[in-house]
Amino acid sequence: MRKPSFVDKQVWLVVACLIVMLTTSCQEGSNRDIDIDYDKIHSGTEGLVISVVEGAPPSEVLEEQEFQFIAKLENRGAADIKGGILKLILDEDYIEGEGDNTELVFDLGGKTVFNPKGDTQLFSFNLRAKQIKEEMSTLHDSEIILAACYRYHTEVRKDVCIDTDYFNINQGSKEKVCQVTSLNLGSQGAPVEVFMIEPKFTTEHSQVVPQFLIHIRNVGSGQVIKEDSLVDVCGSSELESEAWNTVYVTAKLGNQPMVCEPSEGGRGKLRLKEGEDFIKCRAQTPLTEGTPSYVTVLNINLTYGYTESISKMVRINRI
Amino acid sequence: MPNPEEEAVEEAEIEETEVERKREVIEEEELKEERKFRERLLGLLKRTGKKAQDKIYGMRHGALWERGEPSGYAVFIILGLLVWLIQIFKYRFGTLPITDPWWYVLNAFVLLMCAVFSPAPYNTLGVIFFLEIVFKPWGLPYLQRTLITLLRTEPSKIVHMMIYLFTLPGFWPFWLLYGLRESRSRLAHITLNTYIIFIGVVFLFGVGELGYNLQMPRSPGVIYDPHTIFEGFHEMLNNIRMGFVGMWRGGTRWVIDTATGGLYEARVEEGEKEPLGITLEELMPANPLFYTDEEVIVWGTIHGRTLDKPVTVNLSCWVGQGENKVMGTIWPSNIVEIDVEDIKDFECRFEPGQLRAGNNIVFVGAEYPFTTMSYLKAYFMEETRLRSLRRENIDVFDYLEIEDREPRAVYTSGPVELSLATTKPLMGIFRDRDKNKFTPVLSMLVSGGWEGKLKEITDLTLSLPPQIETKSCYPEFEAAGKDSEGRNVYHLKQPITEELDQGRVFKCFMDITDPNALLGDFPVKVVYFRLTADYVYYVTSSISLTLYEPPEELEPVESEPSNSNGVDEP
Numbered sequence A: 001m002r003k004p005s006f007v008d009k010q011v012w013l014v015v016a017c018l019i020v021m022l023t024t025s026c027q028e029g030s031n032r033d034i035d036i037d038y039d040k041i042h043s044g045t046e047g048l049v050i051s052v053v054e055g056a057p058p059s060e061v062l063e064e065q066e067f068q069f070i071a072k073l074e075n076r077g078a079a080d081i082k083g084g085i086l087k088l089i090l091d092e093d094y095i096e097g098e099g100d101n102t103e104l105v106f107d108l109g110g111k112t113v114f115n116p117k118g119d120t121q122l123f124s125f126n127l128r129a130k131q132i133k134e135e136m137s138t139l140h141d142s143e144i145i146l147a148a149c150y151r152y153h154t155e156v157r158k159d160v161c162i163d164t165d166y167f168n169i170n171q172g173s174k175e176k177v178c179q180v181t182s183l184n185l186g187s188q189g190a191p192v193e194v195f196m197i198e199p200k201f202t203t204e205h206s207q208v209v210p211q212f213l214i215h216i217r218n219v220g221s222g223q224v225i226k227e228d229s230l231v232d233v234c235g236s237s238e239l240e241s242e243a244w245n246t247v248y249v250t251a252k253l254g255n256q257p258m259v260c261e262p263s264e265g266g267r268g269k270l271r272l273k274e275g276e277d278f279i280k281c282r283a284q285t286p287l288t289e290g291t292p293s294y295v296t297v298l299n300i301n302l303t304y305g306y307t308e309s310i311s312k313m314v315r316i317n318r319i
Numbered sequence B: 001m002p003n004p005e006e007e008a009v010e011e012a013e014i015e016e017t018e019v020e021r022k023r024e025v026i027e028e029e030e031l032k033e034e035r036k037f038r039e040r041l042l043g044l045l046k047r048t049g050k051k052a053q054d055k056i057y058g059m060r061h062g063a064l065w066e067r068g069e070p071s072g073y074a075v076f077i078i079l080g081l082l083v084w085l086i087q088i089f090k091y092r093f094g095t096l097p098i099t100d101p102w103w104y105v106l107n108a109f110v111l112l113m114c115a116v117f118s119p120a121p122y123n124t125l126g127v128i129f130f131l132e133i134v135f136k137p138w139g140l141p142y143l144q145r146t147l148i149t150l151l152r153t154e155p156s157k158i159v160h161m162m163i164y165l166f167t168l169p170g171f172w173p174f175w176l177l178y179g180l181r182e183s184r185s186r187l188a189h190i191t192l193n194t195y196i197i198f199i200g201v202v203f204l205f206g207v208g209e210l211g212y213n214l215q216m217p218r219s220p221g222v223i224y225d226p227h228t229i230f231e232g233f234h235e236m237l238n239n240i241r242m243g244f245v246g247m248w249r250g251g252t253r254w255v256i257d258t259a260t261g262g263l264y265e266a267r268v269e270e271g272e273k274e275p276l277g278i279t280l281e282e283l284m285p286a287n288p289l290f291y292t293d294e295e296v297i298v299w300g301t302i303h304g305r306t307l308d309k310p311v312t313v314n315l316s317c318w319v320g321q322g323e324n325k326v327m328g329t330i331w332p333s334n335i336v337e338i339d340v341e342d343i344k345d346f347e348c349r350f351e352p353g354q355l356r357a358g359n360n361i362v363f364v365g366a367e368y369p370f371t372t373m374s375y376l377k378a379y380f381m382e383e384t385r386l387r388s389l390r391r392e393n394i395d396v397f398d399y400l401e402i403e404d405r406e407p408r409a410v411y412t413s414g415p416v417e418l419s420l421a422t423t424k425p426l427m428g429i430f431r432d433r434d435k436n437k438f439t440p441v442l443s444m445l446v447s448g449g450w451e452g453k454l455k456e457i458t459d460l461t462l463s464l465p466p467q468i469e470t471k472s473c474y475p476e477f478e479a480a481g482k483d484s485e486g487r488n489v490y491h492l493k494q495p496i497t498e499e500l501d502q503g504r505v506f507k508c509f510m511d512i513t514d515p516n517a518l519l520g521d522f523p524v525k526v527v528y529f530r531l532t533a534d535y536v537y538y539v540t541s542s543i544s545l546t547l548y549e550p551p552e553e554l555e556p557v558e559s560e561p562s563n564s565n566g567v568d569e570p
Helices: A006-041 B004-061 B071-093 B100-117 B122-135 B139-150 B157-166 B173-182 B186-213 B226-259 B383-391 B515-519
Strands: A048-052 A060-062 A066-075 A081-089 A095-097 A103-108 A120-129 A139-162 A192-204 A207-218 A223-225 A246-253 A256-261 A267-271 A276-283 A294-317 B266-268 B277-285 B296-305 B311-319 B329-331 B335-338 B341-350 B358-382 B409-411 B416-422 B426-429 B441-448 B452-464 B468-474 B477-482 B488-492 B504-512 B525-548
Touching: A048 A139, A048 A294, A066 A081, A066 A103, A066 A139, A066 A294, A103 A120, A139 A192, A192 A276, A192 A294, A207 A246, A207 A256, A207 A294, A223 A246, A246 A276, A256 A267, A267 A276, B277 B358, B277 B525, B296 B311, B296 B335, B296 B358, B296 B525, B311 B329, B311 B341, B335 B341, B341 B358, B358 B383, B358 B416, B358 B515, B383 B426, B409 B416, B416 B525, B426 B515, B441 B452, B441 B525, B452 B468, B452 B477, B452 B504, B468 B477, B468 B488, B515 B525
Parallel strands: A060 A294, B266 B409, B358 B426
Antiparallel strands: A048 A066, A066 A120, A081 A103, A081 A139, A095 A120, A139 A294, A192 A207, A207 A276, A223 A294, A246 A256, A246 A267, A246 A294, A256 A276, B277 B296, B296 B341, B311 B335, B311 B358, B329 B341, B358 B409, B358 B525, B416 B441, B441 B504, B452 B488, B452 B525, B468 B504, B477 B488
């Protein structure tokens, strides 16, 4: 067998390099596309947007007149809505729903690469104006409120720097690949967002535990509710304080799930105060001191319920 | 060789001397410090005293403008004039280009500026008036309206102007005059003189106008009858009394509104362009001149507007009061039926000789039953839900996008204001009935208008949602079953005839009999309370007439026949 010549070796080397270059460049290219789409989709502070179709309901109706209340629902956020509840709150002395139909369940897809605007759907309620009770009145202004309760989530993916020498004690001994800093984040395509990530490192038994303070706030126009309180909030049952402003948080550092505290059912549980608060999540696997700094991805997932309302005044005129 | 004991004593003495010296030095230093401090303190006191002296001097002598710095006072006068002009503008055109609340904000601002820019002690008055206008924003219009009501005999516009002028804090004459008098500035004196002349002229015209309105007999041959003068003054006093009653009612209302934070604020229903009820209009004498021996006739018009049911009006007319009261006759009938919208003419007649010579004030009264309806929207929410929202500092109205955050009672237009109120617009109730110990309270206010008098509340009909009953009411109501919609109906147990001048408040504690049904399946439930008031209302109108004694008939003089040349015949 002929021993490979120097030229052969060089040819193989070039071919190998080319293969490596091609494969890596392809990978990089596809990653960039995904990131661009991810940022586009995960932007904005809206989730579900409710509006009333012009003229439905009309601003004025006559007694005994049937009319429609048509709500336009748009999911402008990055998450899908499944099993959302639409509840119509009527001034029952003056307006009634057809067959007492004042509640609907809806699904609405969020923004995706293929549907960059999110799903939009119209929901209609058939209503009827009753007779004006006050015999001397010629008109009555009646308010119709539409409330929506739905489950939603916020997804954050951010590169973070892990540095066991966070006090820079061994400064100059090694070139660090990244610097540990607090991250201020933009909108994430949801009404509840992570607006800051503060890295903190603690040392336990010569091991460094990376942890993050995740600052969360409600930037939407509605109220944050507990994800399993949708029916209660949009209904009339008794409600405890926990039904409001409760957000569940899960986080992963690289592929490792983090422990977020305080927790409930294995997830971090956060109660927003005045619309914002923070939660601490720490890595489950500590790092040995001296581990060189590196960059990894921090994935945060917020799960919550959300409620929003819209109202419309209708004037009922006596015939 | 020195004795060691002596040495020790010597050393101790030296040490003591040293300590003594040090103490002296310290004491001396302390004295020096104290002296320095005292000097500094004295210097400070002197400087402060000088400032205080300057300030007192400025206060006593109006130093600001005496030193040729009239800017503060000029600003004060200009702003005062501005307020006054706006007020006149409001009077003249009946409205302002800005809405009333903004007008008060402006007024308050101007007064504050007056207080800031004017020199002491006048700025104190500015502050007082500023506080008055801020804390009693509706006091001033009440006063003005009352003063105008005092002169209900159609005073001239000048009298109106006077009233506005004298009741305007921004241009309160005493404030201004005192300020001007104290000043030595020539400009101030010119202003003062001009102002006094202006006020004088206005006052003279105003008095003349008042005299005319008192309708003093001025016809030759008619003496000043003390009775008629008394009647004239009586009318004026009566007007004053009525005015104060009006002010009292208005004031009472203001007090009620202040005390309850506007709880009883209500609005007339939209769509009612014209007020409902009865008005007496255009009383006028049938003749420009009446003699005591002829029939006295006063023409009148009754204008009525009702909704669907006809209203029967009982008319009467009279002169004088008490023992001197002389009743006239209404022709064609004292019972008038007004249906929907109607205008009817009538005559008030006095037989010859019924009225005396001089000034007579003829009163016409119209008594009629009327009905006013009112309703109030209120919100109910499950109590734990409401509490949880409050705990989380979430505004329910914001969260549910409810526009009508403070529903006010809406009542049908009429002579009476009928208001309903709950303690809060949004009330929390537990689903478990037994837990609802503190049940909501429904308050009702019936208050008469300015135009007439509420004589009797014959009935109040309270209609509550099917799941709400009354627990206790004062004055008492009695249950009257359910209406066609299943709502609980209550009627007033006894008609009310007393203490109606200042309006009457009724209160009912409510019992939520079925909280689950009331709340239904809604996060918030809208309910309505309805109230109907049946009452008797009374309006009067008056006109002043002057009666003259009939002229004495001259006996015919029998002239003797004469011849053409004037020479008596033999």
